[in-house]
Amino acid sequence: MNIPGRSCPLDYNIDQSLFAKKENDIICDTVYIVGGLYGNYQALEEIDKIVKSEKSDCIIIFNGDIHWFDKDYEDFVRIENFVRTHIPLLGNVESELIRDKDINVGCGCSYPGCVDDDVVKRSNIIHQEMKDMVDINSKIKDEIKKRQKICIVKVGDKRIAITHGDEKSLAGWECSRENLLDINRQNELISWFKDNDIDVIASTHTCAPVALKLENFAVINNGASGMPNFKDKHYGIITRISKCKSEKAIYSSKIDYIYIEALAVNYNINEFVDWFDNVWPNNSPASISYRERIIKGTADNIEDAILSGFEIN
Incomplete structure (x- = not known):
């Protein structure tokens, strides 16, 4: 039985043969990976400055959940007009926006049991x-339907697999901190890296950043680019992978001569809060679920995101 917000649709599964198709690799010196923007236009403006x-x-890959708080048409289109000039992938938010027939999976987040039922219900709302807004705007849906679940970027001789959830499913949670701490999961990933000639997997989806180096491979999950990720820190986080080192990295690692880094997105918090409160007033579902995080950050420290092989700068 499907439980809206907790079920993972079968069409979220990722065709594993896609990781081996090297003819489709995107080649660049630097890739910025922006996951979990959640409709934060102020964060998008700051990301644009960083990249410029x-x-x-360099290129920008938006690996899903680009939208969330931007439920109003004008705000949604403002975000779309920017991301479509780069490389946007599907997240569960976008996948369920373009689904024509309701299959009772709600937001498609595939929340694990540790997430409270009320949080899940609010996410579905x-x-x-x-x-409801996207359904009456066919051009928006047609644009999003063109997007893929994954892409492979090649920086130097390193292949980076970019997806929303994990290597198995668009809404998979196996690149969360809890799962990556499991030695069996780590061994599974090492085998997967070797079998698919992949050096790094970059994900998001779980809304909590994590970084792990395994032998000469790495997993990096940026958490959220459009919301705070740490205690008393207002910035979002994006992933940067490059031949050259950034002086602005929060934490980083290195595979041979390739740098894998987490960068802060110091967006205008006051402008974002004003906008958020206007769209999602007090006691609205988003306000109840997210406003405290937006104002105060999470309960995590930066050290909590680093499992092994990365250093705080």
Whole structure:
């Protein structure tokens, strides 16, 4: 039985043969990976500044959940007009926005049992409000339907697999901290890296950042680019993978000559809160679920995100 917000649709499964198709690799010197923007336009403006200051040949991949708080048409389109000029992938938010027939999976987050039922219910309501808007705008749906679940970027001779959840499913949770601490999961990933000639997997989805180096491979989950990730820190986080080192990295690691880094997105918090409160007033589903995090950050410290092989800068 499908439980809205907890079930993972079968069509979220990722075809494993896609990881081996090297002819589709995107080649660049630097890739920025922006997961979990959640409709935060102020964060998007800051990301644009960060990327424009880059001196190397770089690209931006938006690996899903680009939208969330931007339920109003004008706000949604403002985000879309920017991301479509780069490389946007599907997250569960977008996948359920474009689903024509309701299969009772709600927001498609596939929340694990540790997430409270009320949080899940509110997420379904938030998503439905956005879907009601998208359903009457066919051009938006047609644009999003073109997006893929994964892409492979090649920086130097390193292949980076970019997805929303994990290597198995668009809404998979196996790149969460809890799962990555499991030695069996670590061994599974090492085998997967070797079998698919992949050096790094970059994900998001869980809304909590995590970084792990395994032998000469790495997993990096940026948490959220459009919301705070740490205690008393207002910034979002994006992933940067490059031939050259950034002086702005919060924490980083290195595989041979390739740098894998987490960068802060110091967006204008006051402007974002004003906008958020206007769209999601007090006692609305998003306000109840997210406003405290937006104002105060989470309960995590930066050290909590690093499992092994990364250093705080």
